[in-house]
Amino acid sequence: SQQGEEDPQALSIQEGENATMNCSYKTSINNLQWYRQNSGRGLVHLILIRSNEREKHSGRLRVTLDTSKKSSSLLITASRAADTASYFCATDEAWVAAGNKLTFGGGTRVLVKP
C-alpha cells in the first residue's frame, strides 16, 4: 500500500473559506513535502516540513506534522479560485544506499468556487 494517503479525496469550498486536507503515512520519514498540481501541469513544490518540526507557515499555507500519529495536515486559509488544484503529500524516506526517495500520496482535489 502507498506510503502517503490524503484525506479527503475531494473537497469543494467557497472562495474565502479555509481548506484543510490530511495526509497519513506508515514508515519513518526524514521530511514531508506538499505539492500542488493544476490541471494539465506538473507538480509545484509548496512547503517542506522536517521530521523534527511540528508546524510551518508559508503565506496562506499552514502545515502541521505529528510524527507520533504519522500524519500531516495542510491548511489553505482564505481560499481563492486560483487555489483550485490537486494537492499531494510526499514523504522523503530512506530508500537505497545512494539516497532517499519521495513517495507520493493519491492527492486531494480541491475546487474553490467563486
Place this chain on the structure above:
Amino acid sequence: ETGVTQTPRHLVMGMTNKKSLKCEQHLGHNAMYWYKQSAKKPLELMFVYSLEERVENNSVPSRFSPECPNSSHLFLHLHTLQPEDSALYLCASSQELGRGPYSNQPQHFGDGTRLSIL
C-alpha cells in the same frame, strides 16, 4: 516557468512505434527523475539519475529505456508499449539526490508528456 522543460507535451503512438520523451532542466541540478502518473493511481517513480548515473530502475519494464547524457538532459526511450502505458510522464529534478535524515531536496517538475497508446 519551473525551469524544467518536457517535450513533446502530447504524444500518440501505436504499440509498434519507437519514440522518445525529452526533459531539459535549466536549474543546475544534479539529480533527475522520471515519474508515471496514471488516472486514479499515485505518482510512480520510474527512474532516478544522480550525476548522470542511474541509481535505481524500480523494476520498470524494459520497454522503457532511460538515458541521461549529461546533468541537464534526460530522455525516456519508448518501444512496443502497451495500452496500459498511456499516462502522463513527468520529469523532475532536484539539487542533489537527498540522503540521510537531514535531506532537504524539493523536486521541480516539468509539465509532463501526455502519452496515449493506440
